[in-house]
Amino acid sequence: MARKTGSHSEITGPRVREAALTLFARHGFAAVSMRQIAREVGVQAGALYLYTKDKQSLLFDLMRTHMDELLAAWADEPKGQNALEALEAFSRFHIRFHLERPDAVFIAYMELRNLTDENFAAIEALRRQYEGELESILRAGQEAGELDISDIRLSSMAIIAMLTGVNTWYREGGRLSREAVADRYWDMVRGAVGA
Amino acid sequence: MARKTGSHSEITGPRVREAALTLFARHGFAAVSMRQIAREVGVQAGALYLYTKDKQSLLFDLMRTHMDELLAAWADEPKGQNALEALEAFSRFHIRFHLERPDAVFIAYMELRNLTDENFAAIEALRRQYEGELESILRAGQEAGELDISDIRLSSMAIIAMLTGVNTWYREGGRLSREAVADRYWDMVRGAVGA
DNA sequence: TTGGTAACTGAACAATCGTTCATATCCAAG
DNA sequence: CTTGGATATGAACGATTGTTCAGTTACCAA
Numbered sequence: 001m002a003r004k005t006g007s008h009s010e011i012t013g014p015r016v017r018e019a020a021l022t023l024f025a026r027h028g029f030a031a032v033s034m035r036q037i038a039r040e041v042g043v044q045a046g047a048l049y050l051y052t053k054d055k056q057s058l059l060f061d062l063m064r065t066h067m068d069e070l071l072a073a074w075a076d077e078p079k080g081q082n083a084l085e086a087l088e089a090f091s092r093f094h095i096r097f098h099l100e101r102p103d104a105v106f107i108a109y110m111e112l113r114n115l116t117d118e119n120f121a122a123i124e125a126l127r128r129q130y131e132g133e134l135e136s137i138l139r140a141g142q143e144a145g146e147l148d149i150s151d152i153r154l155s156s157m158a159i160i161a162m163l164t165g166v167n168t169w170y171r172e173g174g175r176l177s178r179e180a181v182a183d184r185y186w187d188m189v190r191g192a193v194g195a
Numbered sequence: 196m197a198r199k200t201g202s203h204s205e206i207t208g209p210r211v212r213e214a215a216l217t218l219f220a221r222h223g224f225a226a227v228s229m230r231q232i233a234r235e236v237g238v239q240a241g242a243l244y245l246y247t248k249d250k251q252s253l254l255f256d257l258m259r260t261h262m263d264e265l266l267a268a269w270a271d272e273p274k275g276q277n278a279l280e281a282l283e284a285f286s287r288f289h290i291r292f293h294l295e296r297p298d299a300v301f302i303a304y305m306e307l308r309n310l311t312d313e314n315f316a317a318i319e320a321l322r323r324q325y326e327g328e329l330e331s332i333l334r335a336g337q338e339a340g341e342l343d344i345s346d347i348r349l350s351s352m353a354i355i356a357m358l359t360g361v362n363t364w365y366r367e368g369g370r371l372s373r374e375a376v377a378d379r380y381w382d383m384v385r386g387a388v389g390a
Numbered sequence: 391t392t393g394g395t396a397a398c399t400g401a402a403c404a405a406t407c408g409t410t411c412a413t414a415t416c417c418a419a420g
Numbered sequence: 421c422t423t424g425g426a427t428a429t430g431a432a433c434g435a436t437t438g439t440t441c442a443g444t445t446a447c448c449a450a
């Protein structure tokens with residue numbers, strides 16, 4: 001047996017990435033076999049290689065796509081009139097974007113060590129670029145006297161860690177809505193930068 | 196051939212755990228084989244089973260030991276005279292303790308999904324206990340009017356995520372000493388709780 | 391109706407996995 | 421000097437791993 005009905009290439013490709021995303025997030029890259037992914041898609045393991053060069057490329061594609069989308073989405077986001085408004089925009093954007101794709105976020109943070117050196121460098125560069133966006137806001141706010149920050153790099157890392165941490169405990173349908181969570185985190189971020 | 200010289204049990208046991216700790220942190224639990232651990236220790240794979248029931252128990256032991264040490268160390272820590280001082284003590288303690296054992300921290304956060312359900316529940320309970328320590332401080336501070344917090348659980352998670360984040364970027368011999376880092380993070384924590 | 395090709399199967403490859411076990415060696419105690 | 425337990429080897433187990441590939445099918449265009 002082979003192809004059952006119709007042209008499947010444009011359907012199977014995305015389904016492979018979806019299955020890999022879910023399974024990698026749930027069990028970890030190293031613990032998931034190509035056969036498990038294939039079973040999830042409803043296909044034999046060999047067919048996966050029509051859509052990815054190898055397992056490593058599958059992981060890298062997921063991570064690079066995630067980072068590209070992150071940077072593109074932030075670029076499209078309205079930044080407000082000053083540094084404080086930009087920081088609020090960043091905080092709310094970060095929480096919203098990350099809560100919308102918990103699996104991709106999980107993978108992007110947990111599977112860095114399973115990338116080859118070359119692929120790791122590429123993802124790391126994108127991450128630094130995103131961190132740079134926040135650093136720019138903090139620097140502008142400091143120069144304008146809007147914020148009180150003793151170390152920009154350090155504050156940037158602290159804020160990102162705090163905001164990303166939402167993903168570890170937030171559950172849909174829980175006690176607080178996403179907006180309520182974002183409100184409270186923005187309060188804390190503002191306090192942390194002395195504004 | 197078997198044992199070369201002397202009694203090794205009290206030496207090999209810890210060495211197995213050390214090797215597992217390092218390798219699990221570097222490559223991930225699922226990506227490390229028992230043979231790799233054995234090679235690091237300088238022993239054949241079969242000998243590992245004199246010191247651990249199986250691979251899963253090895254992981255669980257590392258994580259439970261880490262959590263036990265964390266809780267014991269915090270219990271021994273001076274807490275100050277009021278909630279604000281206790282929060283400062285907690286912040287500085289958390290950074291110090293975590294920076295001293297980056298491998299164990301990494302494993303405790305990354306390998307939860309590789310635990311059996313039973314083992315996961317045990318580790319999770321210890322983690323909740325630690326989070327409860329911080330929540331108690333925040334609640335006391337709120338009741339005493341020392342702190343301005345809108346949601347204790349949420350603030351607790353935010354603070355812990357922020358503090359633990361230090362481990363992702365701090366490098367020994369870098370721009371800032373541990374004390375300088377702790378000073379700045381304490382400033383941010385204090386701002387985040389409105390004090 | 392035919393031919394070509396995209397999509398897929400199913401078997402096969404060598405390598406590696408966690409774990410067990412019979413065997414060997416060493417040390418301390420009787 | 422003998423014995424027994426602790427410590428380790430090294431081979432073996434079946435299962436599974438990522439990946440390749442020759443063959444098979446289903447569809448579309450001519």
